[in-house]
Amino acid sequence: MEYHNAMKILSQLTIIFLVSLLGESISLILPFPMPGSIAALGVMLILLFAKVVKEEHIKETSKYILDNIAIFFIPSCVGIIEHLGLLKSSWWKIIIVSSLSFLITFLAAGYTVKAVIMLTRRKP
Amino acid sequence: MKELIMNPLFALAMTIGLYVLFTKLKDKTKIGFINQFLFTITLIVIILLIADGPYEIYMKGGSVLSMFLTPVTSLLALSIYRERKKVKENLLPILAGTIAGSIASITSALLLSNLLNLEETIKLSLLTKCVTTPIAVALTNMMGGIEGVAAVGVMIAGILGNVLAPTLVKVFKLNGPSEQGIAIGSSSHALGSVKALKMGEDIGALSSISLSFSAIITVIIVMIFF
Numbered sequence: 049m050e051y052h053n054a055m056k057i058l059s060q061l062t063i064i065f066l067v068s069l070l071g072e073s074i075s076l077i078l079p080f081p082m083p084g085s086i087a088a089l090g091v092m093l094i095l096l097f098a099k100v101v102k103e104e105h106i107k108e109t110s111k112y113i114l115d116n117i118a119i120f121f122i123p124s125c126v127g128i129i130e131h132l133g134l135l136k137s138s139w140w141k142i143i144i145v146s147s148l149s150f151l152i153t154f155l156a157a158g159y160t161v162k163a164v165i166m167l168t169r170r171k172p
Numbered sequence: 173m174k175e176l177i178m179n180p181l182f183a184l185a186m187t188i189g190l191y192v193l194f195t196k197l198k199d200k201t202k203i204g205f206i207n208q209f210l211f212t213i214t215l216i217v218i219i220l221l222i223a224d225g226p227y228e229i230y231m232k233g234g235s236v237l238s239m240f241l242t243p244v245t246s247l248l249a250l251s252i253y254r255e256r257k258k259v260k261e262n263l264l265p266i267l268a269g270t271i272a273g274s275i276a277s278i279t280s281a282l283l284l285s286n287l288l289n290l291e292e293t294i295k296l297s298l299l300t301k302c303v304t305t306p307i308a309v310a311l312t313n314m315m316g317g318i319e320g321v322a323a324v325g326v327m328i329a330g331i332l333g334n335v336l337a338p339t340l341v342k343v344f345k346l347n348g349p350s351e352q353g354i355a356i357g358s359s360s361h362a363l364g365s366v367k368a369l370k371m372g373e374d375i376g377a378l379s380s381i382s383l384s385f386s387a388i389i390t391v392i393i394v395m396i397f398f
Contacts, residue, residue, distance in 0.1 A: 080395060119191050122234075125322075142321065
């Protein structure tokens, strides 16, 4: 049983790596820039809907990874250390822009949905 | 000592270890503002500054984790796929809300950055602050922004959504579950969705659908215009 589970994870990882490789290759071929990771997401989505990859082909490994996804982004974000000079002068601007822009986004999305619902309801 | 720090395993153990430590601390103390992701990044930066260890040396181990960025991002497809039924039922409001939200997010970040005379690289890093970290980091990297700043922007939007969402929906009279869920998901991704789920199950589902949709729409906008 233990052996079986380990093999399951390994075969799921293989599928995930192959799909990622396909995504990375596609992003190299495309005539416009697209991050390989986003191309891989698109490929995975298409394969799921086409039922080439089924949910149970990647389920256990996905849960484990998605629950801890933030870990993988820590090293690239530590790269902020090379830009501390820039931050020293503009950290407060970053906070202002992010906060206000968050509020504007929240309201734009909320009121658009409200308007759409009202418009579609009015029709008989 | 120097040899020990130079070993890639040191960076790897430090990164994963600190993340686990902060996660446990958060679970034990139940202090909501402990964000294990941001805390780990900050502490590693401080440690590297004190130890005078350059980023390249840290990345000898760190790159092992970065190598997995594409595979782990591809798995986000699964969360979209799982919600396909709910998407069908609410397609029009979801599309309209997330398109409006993504446009508002990017243009307001651009205008506000210009207003405050923010440096170009930082400005580019804040355009994607309303989408989930994997997408924001990938897009920022592509546009020539700073990934760490993108992560900070994403966290600010997420934390604000998590803390303020219940108040904002009351103050601005967004009463229906779709208004609330889609507004939260488009503006504060997964961190906001956690709170949305506490406000109601359908609000939470709509929020996590919207976070996927606004990620896709933001990708499209950024690829066309930047």
